Amino acid sequence: MTTQPTDGPPPTLREPANQVSPRAVSYWRLTAGIGALVTWLALAIGYAVLPQRPWWVTLLLVLVVGATIVHLVLMPRIRFRVHRWEVTPTAVHTRAGWLSREERIAPLSRVQTVDSAQGALMRAFGLMSITVTTASAAGPLTIACLDSVTARAVVAELTEITGSHEGDAT
Known part of the structure; x- marks a missing residue:
């Protein structure tokens, strides 16, 4: 399939x-801290x-500890700005x-299931994640670290919208 050239700038997406919950920063920092x-x-x-211990083992140890500290400091804030x-009414965009x-858009007509998950740490932070499974080879879309109340509302909204579409979402 070819497209015809158009005048003017190409359309942008x-x-x-919506951003995820601000509490996600603390949650991501804690989970990264546990891993560290x-x-x-x-x-x-x-x-x-x-x-x-050869000298390079000590150097490697210092580099790994330094990298995990940088990860703890930078990752949660950057991730919050990006997510x-x-x-x-027509799609889920993440x-x-x-x-x-990674940026994904799934037409609601392709949604097969809507799942929510809340582990023990997420529950402590009042967070929940939503997974939207579609008829796509790329796999499901995940909206991580939403406020629990918002997540439940989104699940209800998606359930209502996708339930009104006819067909089998394939």
Whole structure:
């Protein structure tokens, strides 16, 4: 399929309108901190049991600890600025990532299921994630770290909209 050249600039896709909950920053920082502590503990044990440590092992240890600290400081804020979502009468639009970014749009006529998930830590922060499964080879769309009340409203809205579409979403 070829497209005909048009006059003027090409159309641009606007970003999704909604951000995730501001509490997501603390949640992401805590989960990254837990991961960092596990990593640091494993490194400390490995470092302690090595009888003779070459200089590069110490350098590697310092680099890994430094990288996890940078990750703890930068990732949650960048991720909060990037993660966006929107539900329109015709589609679900998401953008996610912090190093690499993924933007997905799924027509509501293709939605097969709408799921919500809330682990113990998410529950403590009052957050919930929504997964929208479509008839797409790219897999489901996920809207991570919404306020629980907002997430329940979005699930209800998506259920109502997709329930009104006829067909089997394939």
